[in-house]
Amino acid sequence: MELVEKTDDHGNTIIFKRCIGRTFGRDTRGNVKDQLDKIASFQTRPDDVLLCTFPRSGTHWVYNMARMIQTGTLQYSGTPEMMEYQDISIIDRMGSPRMFHTHLSYPFIPKAAMEGQLKIIYVLRNPKDAACSYFTFQSKIKNSYYSGNMEGYLDAFLSEEFIGSGGSWFTHTKEWNSAMAANPDLNISFLRFEDLKKDLYRNILRIADFLKVDRDEKFLKKVEETASFDNLKKEHTSIAGESELWKHLGDNGRMPIYKKGIVGEWKNMLTVAQNEKFDRVYKEKMRDMTGEISFDYN
Known part of the structure; x- marks a missing residue:
């Protein structure tokens, strides 16, 4: 495992761990590889649910509403x-239903999940809003993984040298x-977040x-009300x-998890030139993707 600190010509600095040729968050436990091995062999239960997201894609919102339903x-x-950051024994001792x-990214989830032995909820958000939300988050937390302006951050986000959990947004998706x-x-x-x-x-x-839970309409309507963005915030x-x-x-x-929770905030944060750069890189990196994914950017 290598702890990487990169600073560009304008003083923008990003910190991450590199392991087996992939990038991981600085707080991923230990040397990363040992944690990945523990995750791969994690003993699941039939009623487990694994929520999977790229950062800033509605994680806490979906987690709380799905947990209410569960x-x-x-x-x-x-x-x-979170499996990559927490002592696995703590997750192992959680009471059911977990x-x-x-x-x-997919290659690093528990093998039992790949074999269909537990349920997976996967949430995808349009990359422009995810990137802008992540920048704001990094700007507000203590001991941030990133220090600098939006231009430097965007360059990092669009590369493979980013604060990932096994890869950039592009690799992850x-x-x-x-x-x-x-x-x-x-x-x-x-x-989809949108x-x-x-x-x-x-x-x-x-x-x-x-x-596969039996919840009546009255309860689910209460979940809708209780899990509204403003209420969770x-x-x-x-x-x-x-x-x-x-x-x-x-x-x-x-942590400063809840920002605005809207679609289209990127329009207030990216310049025309930055947005055009984003579109060029997206087209290049995603051209070999299996199937197609369309996004609502408004």
Whole structure:
């Protein structure tokens, strides 16, 4: 494992770990490889749910609404346990039904998940909003992995030398898309951030159906209300939003998770030139992707 700190000609600095030729977040446990081995061999249970996202793609929002549906309660569950950052023994001891999370690219998830032995919820957000949201997040946390301006950040995001969990947004998205197309064993529900924003209740019904839980319409309507962005943002300010694991990044581990939660914020953050660069790189990097993915950018 190599800890990489790169500084460009304008003083923009990014920090990440490099292992087996891939990039991982600085806080990935240990030498990364040992943690990846533990994740690969993780012993799952039939009622486990693994939430998979690239950073800033609606992780906490989807986690909390899916957790409400899974448990039949309206309690705010805070931040999910993340496989690459948490001691695996802590996840192993969680009571059933469990729901845990990873930002990891597909090749690094538990082998049991690849074999369909647990349910996977995969959420994808349009890359421009994900990139801009991640920049804002990095600007607000303590001990940030990135220091600098948007131009330098965008250059890093569009490269493979980024704060990933096994790869850039492009690698992450292509590998998950290829896996869904090629692996019939996957027990997976694919959600789009933008679809959730358009019709939250319809997607709550999808999640309930996927989890095969019996929740009546009245309860699911309450989930829709309770899991609204503004309500979760408020709940995050309570003690339930604190996390011992992330104390070095935020107030009592309460990270600045909830920003605006809208579609199209990139229009307020990217210049015309930056957006054109983004489009050029996207076209180049995604031209060999299996199948097609369309995005709502508005």
